[in-house]
Amino acid sequence: MSRLRLPRPILAFPAIGWLLIFFVAPVLLVLWFSFGYKPGVFQTHANDKLSFDRYAEALNPTFFTTFWNTLWVGVAGTLLCLIIAFPVAYWMAAKIPSRYRGLLIALVMVPYWTNFLVRTIGWQIILAPHGWLSAALNWLGLIDGSLDILYTRSAVLLGVVYNYLPLMILPLYVAFDRVSQDMREASKDLGAGRIATLLRVTIPLAMPGIIVGTLLVYIPLMGDYITATVLGGAKGNMAGVLVASQFQTAQNWALGSAMAVLLILLILVSAALAGLIIWLLLLPFNRSRRLVIGVAK
Amino acid sequence: MPTENSHIKILASAPAARIIARELNRRRFLGFAAAAGGAAFLAACSSPESTLSNGLESQLSMYSWGDYDAPEVLTAFTKDLGPKLTVDSFGSNEEMISKLVGTKGTSGYDIVVPTGPYIPQMVENNLLMKLDHRQIPNLKYMDPAFLGRDWDPTNAYSICKAWGTTGFVYDKTVITRDLFTWNDFFDAAMNEASGSVSILDDPGEITGMFYWANGIDWNTTKKEDIDAAEDFLVNKLAPHVAAFNSYPGSDAVPQDLQALIQIWNGDARLGISESDDPDKWVWRLGAPTTELWMDNWSIAEGAPHPKAAHAFINYVLEPANSLAELDYIGYHTGAIDIEQKAKDEGLEMLDMVFFTPDQIATMKDAEVNEAQERTVDIWNKMKAAAGA
């Protein structure tokens, strides 16, 4: 190609620079702290003696019990988000006339312009033992007495799904919007049924969006320790709370840093494992995807 | 990096820090004014060094818990004495301390409101300015019982802003027997209230319950005491706990979320008074012993407006303002003779605000000591056990 092209990543330079200065530099400091220790009651960290002792300290049974619970919430929450968001995003991208789509996208965001805690209070009022939902279900005769949903695993998932749903809907919408109708119709014209079109054309082409949505929900959710507890109480205990308790309450930045590093590694490993499993499951689709792209070109 | 090894030390000297902070404040206001595009505002703020005719600075910046002061008192302060007040909020003492440490005396805050046990470390790290009692004559309106607590025996750095204590409330339609002590609380938690128990989301309050119940010093650093607390709280109590909630009065009590709830007195009063069925809730002050926590007026080292800060503290200690503060936040301000005034005003459920000298004698001061790490560890283990 002899045409005038930009050097490869030049457009990414501003973002790379920004993240290097305001993310990598300060966070490397945390990595450094993790090899230090807490020298006294009123001091948070010192690095004049270096060791891996904080890592040994962090790797205790509590950490793993908590991480196991975190993993459960993370995986179940992400899957639920995907299952709920998938049809909605598809509906918005494929069935809604384009002039209303911007409006709907904005509407997905509107609830989140009220504060997190305020939204949570809204849910509590609905779900309280003698709250609105309880009253409605009693009136319908579906339950008798109080509604016991708050502070259960269902409430944990409800809080997670509610607060992370837009992070799934938006990437999926953007991906589906890209798979044009003409392409789907062409597939049908070629005699493919509705399901076949969905499986062989729509999903493979939307795959980058599905991956992004899944990552954008799963990754931050695994480090989040507030969302799961607000409606789920003790059942929503997450590993992030260990990190926060060291940085804030115990004021032991050395141990907090070591825990943060371990948590980040475990999240990465779990995501990589999940990716591998999904890749293996989707091998058949990958083959058909290559086929479709071959046809399109 | 300057933070490493120097932990928490103020590098700039105090006068220099003050000048830097003043400069910061000026720039911030200029920035705000430019953004707002208000030329008049700009003119008004271009000389922040100006002092008012009464000798106070024209600005005052307070860093406190959110919505923690009666709005009418704040408005009246500016109207009566002049300084324009800026109020910022923090959610925990650790957050506030990190901020003061991190900004090395140039935070720009004048008044801060730390909780008692955090004051010694703030003093040790030069985060607080010594109070000039001559500028606070209204100190005479304070009840000596709430001055000179363990963490600041001479009130050199702090004066009580509000204090409270810990107890529990229970729903007598679920727990039909009478509960009085922390041991009764544990017994009910492991029996009829199992799965419907809420405890404060604060490690010291949780281990505190065990120590208070068993006559052990709350600030113990003995290994066997801490081990006993861990064994009981993690293995016995935790499986019955549904929630770790520091402010159950705002939701759990009015909405019947749990039946047995560890709670601070002012929060309990608020929750019960807002419940649809207040009669079913019973409040008990923790027994045989419990805590006394206190949030305090202090002035940050490097405060850009020290005179206005002293004037403000003096202003809120005036009996009428003290009463307005008590009415607004629902906690005792530590002023003398305020109980009678509150009764005269017709405030309700005052048995959850005022306590007898005998009761006050059972309330202990906390301290942050070497046990803190174990205490936090127990807290995390309990959460893991309760969440499993």
Next chain:
Amino acid sequence: MTSSGAIAAPRKNRKPLNLVEAGLGVWGVIVFIFLFAPIVVIFIYSFNSGRLLTSWDGFGFQGYEAMIAKPAVTSSVWVSLRAGVLSSVLATLLGTLAGVAMARRPGKWVIWFSALLLFVAITPEIVDAVSLLPWLVFLGQDLGLGIFNDGIVRLVVGQSLFSTAVVTYIVRSRLVGLNENLEEASADLYASPTKTFWKITLPLAMPAVLAGALLSFTLGLDNTIVASFVQVSGTTPWPVYVLSAVRSGLRPDIASMSVVMLVLTLGAIGLVVVVLKKAGDSATQIARTLAG
């Protein structure tokens, strides 16, 4: 899509097809009800005349009156809105450019950059918070870069990190695989790279850019942990205020302010949407032409 019946599809296929469509629509409506349920509650409770937000006493406008009487409330919302808009603009700018680069200039660097973005997303907020505060103080005071002493600038920096990663991912996922015919044609016609970017690439990416901008604004409004650490005097943002106000029991004015804030934001975004709608439409049009 309802017009697809016009294509000579076998008759037996038509009925399930409509059922599926109806199902999708119903599901969409249910999800929107789910999204708005707590917001409706908060709207109603903003007229609660009682002392506690969560406990209904009676109807009244006391919440709205109290909200105006507390400068700390109004100023925190104003701080949040300004920081939200600025960080969203910044994140969208950085993220769009980076997303385009990832999709259009693939190479080994993409793997490294993806890993960096992954780390940005994965790092717990509390870690960002404790590391960013001393770093900003170092930049602002020890290096004398006065701009980093400004509260709004600090909030913008803190909020922009995760948002930049989000926008980059979304823009990249939109462009990757959309074939480059138009851009190459434009380059063939000796259009400058800048012109190609503005006329072809950006309109193609526009739905993702808008979605990313909205998302980063929204994430910024909720930023609590980092914001509480980096704020300076006079720039307490709204979520930090709310979290801190629970100590004395949230009052109905919190709900009233939430409603006002939502309406204001909605109005502002509505204006932007009207202005940008044409751009969005033409982008969809181009995308369609391309794929067809």
